[in-house]
Amino acid sequence: MYPAPFRYHRAESVAEAIGMLSELGEGARALAGGQSLLVLLKIRFDEPTDLVDLARIPGLDAIEQRDGEVRIGALATHARIARSEIAAAIPIVRDCANGIADNQVRSRGTIGGNLCSGDPSCDWPALLTTLDAQVHCEGPAGKRSLPVDGFVEDLYATALQEGEIVTGVSFALPGPGSAGAYVGFKRCAPAYPTTSVGVQLTLSGADCVDARIALGSSGLTPIHATAAEAELRGQTLGEAVIRRAAEAAVAASDPIDDQRGSPAFKRRLIDTLVRRGIDVARRRCAGEQVEVSHEYY
């Protein structure tokens, strides 16, 4: 219940945060909402020497849309994103933000922290992969932007270098004829999903011009189901096509055996969720209002 002793530092700017993290070295961690990090510290799974609190850095929580691009600051909380105009305009974002945990966690947890946890159970990495987002980082070596696909490199490991932080993410505003859905299955609100799936379709009538599919809680990292996308792209969405896409997504997954279920059970869920996601995305493309998020026990 009590973390091992650590030193606490508050950064007032991105530059200061980077300076502190670089200077303090390996034992230092950035702290945002604390909803992943503090949990680990309290059960002493991680015992950092220093925490550099990013939470007060001004401007890092902005949510804005400009020139067809959506930009979300690293410190934007799940709750603020869920209430934002962006979420109102892009239902798949709302699906994801509202489906994360409970009110308490949503009010403190941030999109940047969610991404940087490197936790395959987290929802934002899968959602951002579905939207082909860019991750904006800043570190001792300057600024860089990386595709989100591949940002989480391994279980709890990201592409961030020492001293580097995420300042925000961005993605293109889905164009006309493009819509998506983020669906999951979970035991209860405060538990991580058993599995989750993001689907973004660009349709021309029943023809699929483009498709993006990503899976959360389906392996050791978020999974970009490219083979499943290929099954849809250029095809007329019919039962056989959707079945093949779902099968390809299942084939791309590598779920672990845990309290949420066996790999076989999770694969069955992935199959189901891909179909559900495609169905909702398709209806949304057609202009229908559909509310989805996670299904609970």
Added chain:
Amino acid sequence: MSWVGKSLRRKEDDRLIRGKGLFTDDEPADLHLYILRSPYAHARIRGIDTSAAEALPGVACVLTGQDVLEHCDPFMELAPGEAAEIKDYPLARDKVVYQGEPVAAVAAETAALAMDAGQLIDVDYEMLEPVLDAAEALKDEVLVHDNIGTNRTWQGVFEYGDVDQAFAEAAHVVRIGPMHFHRYSSTPLENNACIAEWTRQGTVEFLCNNSFPGFAQQLLAPGLRLPVEKVHIRAYDVGGSFGNKIWNYVYMALAALASKKAGGLRVKWSETRSEHLLASGHGNERSYYDTEVALDKDGVITAIKSRHIDDCGAYTRYEPLGCVIWSQVLPATYKLRNIRIDFSQALTNKCPVVPNRGYSRMQQLWFMERVVDICAHELGIPADEMRLRNYIRDFPYETPNGCVYDSGDYPAMLAKAKELIDWDKWVAYRDQARAEGRYVGIGIGTTLDSGTNNFGQAQIMNPQLPFSGNSEACIIRLDFDGNVVVTLGTGPSGQGHETAASQVVADELNIDPAMVQVRTGFDTAWNTYVGHSGTYASQFAVTGLSAVHGACQKLKAEMRKLAAFVLEAAEEDLEFGVGEQGPEVRVKGTDQFMNYWALANLVNNNNAVLDESLADVTLNVRHVYRPPFKVPDVERKFGNLTLTYASQLHIAVVEIDPDTCHAKILAYAAVDDCGTVINPQIAHGQVHGATAHGIGAAIMESFDYDEGGNLLTSTFSDYCPITSMNIPDVVYGNIQNPSPFSYSGAKGMGEGGGAPLHTMSAAVQDALHGAGIIITDSFVSPPALHRMLQAPNREQAVSVD
């Protein structure tokens, strides 16, 4: 006008909601205890090095198995035979026997510091093979406690009627394969906590949230090598117990030892949630083998034989009482008279079990409900019809083992539940859905909540035990200032004792409940108590309120005597009520009265005016209620084991999504009969809570261990208690068949007997029977249903001759 029967707002809520409760962890202490626990299920301790921990500034002392050996005796065991020799100390000595077992403890100035120091303790373990399955454990190949030479804690055959003859005459015999009731528990909002102070006078002062302190005191004193009068316990508000907090005396002892070693400073221990899940006590896990059921040609069950093995984890503690307690509901709600159940209990390298809401009885009730449903499905009899053919109908009813079911009307509950849920509509829906190939099922769960137990049943388990009967105490006094003050021996954990007791007193004195002050909480120095005092086993409505009621009679007799003298009236002409000057005793039909202050003043202040004949009047009386129990016949395992039998009947309609394997509840009805209802709102709340708890147990909550004995569900991420979002709308109904055995007709009803577990198993069975599935496990989560759908089991699980 009667207050009993009204939904009076809970008096305690104002205090509790404003944060003015008296919870243990709110109290300051000098030192905080951290417990270092075993990471292994079974390992020898080769050595412990505490030097680095002891050297840390701010650490007062470190305790290991060596300290407990020096300062403690093993806790008393209830078991007879070999299991009586189990050495249960607050810390492991040479061997750890379950993951999470306390190995060392550190007392330091802050909780964080204590934890830091705890991490510096170096324990050298030699891992041993664990035994995790109860049936396996009975082979005694791996021993949990080497010194007793066996893992069997108890074995006995409960046989009544003529089983062989019933089978010989049966029209059908149904054989059912192994079944399993899974391990889960309750998750009280407040974890275990205690503060202990070993005083210079040689007493130990505890503040704790133990829910059966009368029992804890009797175990702690010999354990700490103290005479019982030196162990002082206080327990006030308790944030939920469900039976789980009965056994936290083990931690109380540890905190006391730390206080002793630290020179008498006050030591606090406050459990974390992970500790609670890992090691505070799980509910009893049970397996059922060789089940055979004899039925006549109409589907009336005439006999059952089976073999049950209970898994009690690594220590016995309250066990093997559970080996007898289930027999309070031996035939469940059914009228069969021929029963043979061979019951054993085994130790395993898992967390010890503790009483948990529905303790040991729901495991039996679940078994009987499974039997009824499986037979119904196999013989093609609708589940409702099957129950109507088998329900007990005449009350009071003596079961084959001598228990007396006081009152009830199971067919009426079924009818009411069917009406509430709109049965015909759902049957049509189910049949339609089934024709479309969907999995829709309707399940009925009938259950009993046996309350106010006869501790004499412990002697069936071990004839040497010095317990019998049951009791509760109440003191009521009319204070000098005219206040009516009631003190109870119970520490409520959400049941509204203040409110219910006020309602009873208000009726007796014909005053407003607001005029009654109720002091709940167990307090050896300042409150009243008996050895049975506590909040457990669905008994307050009977034991607690009967004590209150009895005390009221004594107080009223004194008040009458006093008033009759002063008002120069005959006692028969007096009545109780509220006048212009508040509560009073008055002469009927006149303007003559004495208000409470005036009455109390006569005894406490102005007493020279009183006559000799009033010398005994103190206006401060104690009543101990004792239910009319006898010690059971130990040889025949026969006798009345509980006073009241509340009943519940639940119906669920579920649809199983073949894609997610989730049994979604489409409709849910719960009908409750707890006799005369004291406070409908509180009773309704208990039903809701028990329903939520049971649904959680059925689909979400399970303590799972891997082959190494590691608990896989030791945080809320893995062990998911039910949340409001998972709870279906519950349609609630109530019928009242007053108990002839309690003064008010009320019955205890806090446990709900696990009705939703039976109901969910039944509903899922109904949905999946056509798919070749027999529900043989009480846990029907989506992953579990997925497994079943992958491998239909009907061929192996059941056969009918």
